[in-house]
Amino acid sequence: MSLLTLQGRILVPFIMGTYQSERFSAAKGQCDLVRRRDGQWFLLVTVDLPDGAKTPTTDFLGVDLGVANVATDSDGVKHSGDGVETCRIRHHTRRQGLQKAAAGRKRRGRRPKAIRRKLRDLSGREARFRKDVNHTLSKTLVAKAQDTGRGLALEDLKGIRDRTRFRKAQRARMGGWAFHQLRTFIAYKAQRGGVMLEIVDPRNTSRECAVCGYVAKTNRPSQAEFRCGVCGHTDPADVNAARNIRSRARAAVDRPNDHGGCRHPG
Numbered sequence: 704m705s706l707l708t709l710q711g712r713i714l715v716p717f718i719m720g721t722y723q724s725e726r727f728s729a730a731k732g733q734c735d736l737v738r739r740r741d742g743q744w745f746l747l748v749t750v751d752l753p754d755g756a757k758t759p760t761t762d763f764l765g766v767d768l769g770v771a772n773v774a775t776d777s778d779g780v781k782h783s784g785d786g787v788e789t790c791r792i793r794h795h796t797r798r799q800g801l802q803k804a805a806a807g808r809k810r811r812g813r814r815p816k817a818i819r820r821k822l823r824d825l826s827g828r829e830a831r832f833r834k835d836v837n838h839t840l841s842k843t844l845v846a847k848a849q850d851t852g853r854g855l856a857l858e859d860l861k862g863i864r865d866r867t868r869f870r871k872a873q874r875a876r877m878g879g880w881a882f883h884q885l886r887t888f889i890a891y892k893a894q895r896g897g898v899m900l901e902i903v904d905p906r907n908t909s910r911e912c913a914v915c916g917y918v919a920k921t922n923r924p925s926q927a928e929f930r931c932g933v934c935g936h937t938d939p940a941d942v943n944a945a946r947n948i949r950s951r952a953r954a955a956v957d958r959p960n961d962h963g964g965c966r967h968p969g
């Protein structure tokens with residue numbers, strides 16, 4: 704790599720993994736040189752990959768993003784993202800401990816510098832772990848939709864934090880999970896793989912019966928369970944929600960005219 708420095712131009716050797724070298728020819732001529740806190744240098748290169756040819760489809764894999772499982776799909780498969788919950792709890796506990804220690808030092812008039820650094824390192828590690836899980840998860844979901852000739856359907860997550868289906872304690876825990884990142888990863892991997900992506904209205908996906916359409920708060924006897932008060936249909940609550948997400952996407956492509964974000968190929 705040739706870099707222009709204050710002391711003139713220098714040549715620096717650099718290494719790439721297989722993933723990077725396969726895509727390097729698509730580099731857009733724009734990059735950032737970044738120094739991480741641990742002293743390692745990275746070259747962040749923007750690549751411009753062609754979109755896959757969109758496969759027209761009328762069926763979707765509905766995906767519900769949640770707490771107990773990071774994602775549940777409308778086939779009833781739960782994607783837990785191995786170790787996510789353990790990692791979440793461990794980091795949370797550790798952070799609280801460090802924050803307490805920092806506050807204690809401050810009270811005694813000392814600067815909690817070392818503790819602050821530990822907190823920073825912790826959040827860096829946590830972010831890298833999350834990113835890794837989100838990459839794996841989005842890859843799995845997009846591949847599944849692709850292999851079965853379906854599109855992907857997700858809820859519009861703008862309001863996810865104040866969703867009624869999450870109790871306060873859970874909302875607090877979820878706040879830390881990067882659902883936005885997961886959705887971004889799913890979106891670009893879907894686009895690259897030619898998989899249709901539908902974003903559906905999230906209202907009542909957790910209260911509506913996926914079989915008969917009856918909507919009621921009482922359809923949820925517990926956080927984990929769905930039981931329809933009219934037809935008696937039962938399912939794990941996240942599976943029922945994922946099935947609703949799937950049917951909303953199917954309905955949206957059935958009548959594309961009253962669907963604002965039409966993503967039909969061509």
Ligand SMILES: [Zn+2]
Pocket residue numbers: 912913914915916917931932933934935936
């Ligand atoms: Zn029902």
